Each structure stands twice: as structure tokens, then as C-alpha cells.
Amino acid sequence: MAPRTKTSENVEGGEAPRRSSRIASIPAPEVVAKPAPARKASSSKKRPADEAEEGKADASTSKKTKADAVAEKVDGAEVQEPAAGLEPIDIGDSLPSLTLKNEKGEDVQVAELAAEKGVVFFLVPKADTPGCTTQACAFRDVYPDFSSHNVEVYCLSADTSAAQSKWQLKKELPYPLLxxxxxxxxxxxxxxxxxxxxxSHFIFAKGGKLLDKKIPVKPADSPTLALEFIKSLEATA
Known part of the structure; x- marks a missing residue:
């Protein structure tokens, strides 16, 4: 029988075969990871059509924001967009339904002012200025004459209630200011x-119908002409 080789004995004896020292000394090849393919950078340049659409959206947003923010301040209170205008009032037309503030800051319904009396509105450009003061004081001085004819006098201007109140107190004006x-x-x-x-000035009959108007009128003449017209109505009644 042929003699067993050493290798065979190791295998039969259960021992794992030894690797050659020459093979073990050879270093394992390095595994170099391949870089992932670079993604194509998206162009930051926008197409003209896209820019135009964004421009429209920005403009729309800007307009909406400005419209929401629009407000005026009158006497320290915010006032929103102006109310719609009234129809022109001419001879024979009636006082409109409109709420204004008086010199005390109280609400006054214009349509109700002539419910019980005739009404004279005299209009001034600006409170506490020379010409307007002349007109206002002239109405003050003959105010009892208007009252005796069952007519109420109102000063109407674009001034704030605070400015009107100060002027009324300063000149002792006996009638309301709107x-x-x-x-x-x-x-x-x-x-x-x-x-x-x-x-100017405007005269409304009891019930609210416009009877007479003077545009323009001189400051000192305004109350005299208004009173003369009222007296003429009574003379022909």
C-alpha cells in the first residue's frame, strides 16, 4: 500500500489545509468605488414666459396689498376709501340721506334736518380764516332772525370736527357746524x-326741498341775502 502523504493526513485528520505563505503575503487588490454620475445642474435661468407670469402675480399681489392698506386719518380715526358720491342737488330736489359729524363729533342725518324747520346751509372754504370768519360772524349776529322764521342755520365745511369746535368756541357761534x-x-x-x-349758501324749505342757492357769494352778503329770500317767501305765502 502506498504511503500517505502529509497533506492527505492533514485532510483526513480534520485539519484545514494551510495556505501558502507566498499567497498570503500578496495584498488584496484595492476596490475603488466609482463616483456616482454627476447630476446635470438645473438651469437657474427662467424662461421669458415664466418670468412674465411671475411678474404678473407679483404685480397683482402688490396692488391688492396697497388697496387693503389704503386709509386716511381724520381726527385721529382711520377712514377707508371714500363713499360713493351723491346725485347733484338742484332747485326742487330734496336733502339726501347722508350721515355727517357735527362739531361735537356726533352723527347727524342730513335728510332729517328739515323735518320740522326750514334749513340754511352756508358753506365756507376753511374754518377760522378771515373771509370765513366774516361770513360766520355775520350769520351769528342775525341768528335770532332766522330762528324767528322757523329756520335753522348750519355751517358746512370740509374741516374736521375738532377744528370746527375750536372755531365755534372762539367766535361764539350759536349754530351747529357740519x-x-x-x-x-x-x-x-x-x-x-x-x-x-x-x-355759498343753500336754503331748504321745511320737508327738505331746495328753494334757493347762491354760488359764489360774498362773506358779508351771504346772511343778508338768505334772510331776504326767506322773508320774501312769507310775503307771498
């Missing part, structure tokens, strides 16, 4: 021009 800062009633009466108020 504030129309947006010139809504002033415009309807035809007395607004270029952001200003024309000096």
Missing part, C-alpha cells in the same frame, strides 16, 4: 372745485 371732509354733500350741492369749497 364736517364733510370728503366733500360728499358739498360736491352734490355744486360747491366743490379743485379740492376746495366755494363760498
Amino acid at each position: 364736517s364733510d371732509p370728503k366733500r360728499i354733500l358739498i360736491t352734490a350741492l355744486g360747491a366743490a372745485e379743485g379740492g376746495k369749497t366755494k363760498r
Whole structure:
């Protein structure tokens, strides 16, 4: 029988065959990871159509924001966009339904002012200025004559209630003053021009019908002419 080799003995004896020292000394090849393919950078340049669409959206947002933020301040209170204007008021037309503030800051319904009496509105460009003071004091001096004819007098201007109150106290004006800062009633009466108020006066009968108007009128003449017209109505009644 042929003699067993050493290798065979190791295998049969259960021992694992030994690796050659020459093979073990050879270093394992390095595994170099391949870099992942670079993604194509997206172009930051926008197409003209996209830019145009974004521009429209930005403009729309800007307009909406400005519209929401629009507000004026009158006597320290925020006032939103002006109310719609009234129809023009001419001879034979009636007082409109409109709420204004008086010199005390109280609400006054214009349509109700002539419910029990006739009404004279005299309009001034600006409170506590020379010409307007002349007109206001002239109405003050003959105020009892208007009262005796069952007619109430009102001063109407675009001044704030605070400015009117100060003027009323300073000149001892006995009649109410109405504030129309947006010139809504002033415009309807035809007395607004270029952001200003024309000096004038308007006479309404009891019930609210417009009987007479003077545009423009001189400060000192305004109360005299108004009173003469009222007296002429009684003479022909």
C-alpha cells in the first residue's frame, strides 16, 4: 500500500489545509468605488414666459396689498376709501340721506334736518380764516332772525370736527357746524372745485326741498341775502 502523504493526513485528520505563505503575503487588490454620475445642474435661468407670469402675480399681489392698506386719518380715526358720491342737488330736489359729524363729533342725518324747520346751509372754504370768519360772524349776529322764521342755520365745511369746535368756541357761534371732509354733500350741492369749497349758501324749505342757492357769494352778503329770500317767501305765502 502506498504511503500517505502529509497533506492527505492533514485532510483526513480534520485539519484545514494551510495556505501558502507566498499567497498570503500578496495584498488584496484595492476596490475603488466609482463616483456616482454627476447630476446635470438645473438651469437657474427662467424662461421669458415664466418670468412674465411671475411678474404678473407679483404685480397683482402688490396692488391688492396697497388697496387693503389704503386709509386716511381724520381726527385721529382711520377712514377707508371714500363713499360713493351723491346725485347733484338742484332747485326742487330734496336733502339726501347722508350721515355727517357735527362739531361735537356726533352723527347727524342730513335728510332729517328739515323735518320740522326750514334749513340754511352756508358753506365756507376753511374754518377760522378771515373771509370765513366774516361770513360766520355775520350769520351769528342775525341768528335770532332766522330762528324767528322757523329756520335753522348750519355751517358746512370740509374741516374736521375738532377744528370746527375750536372755531365755534372762539367766535361764539350759536349754530351747529357740519364736517364733510370728503366733500360728499358739498360736491352734490355744486360747491366743490379743485379740492376746495366755494363760498355759498343753500336754503331748504321745511320737508327738505331746495328753494334757493347762491354760488359764489360774498362773506358779508351771504346772511343778508338768505334772510331776504326767506322773508320774501312769507310775503307771498
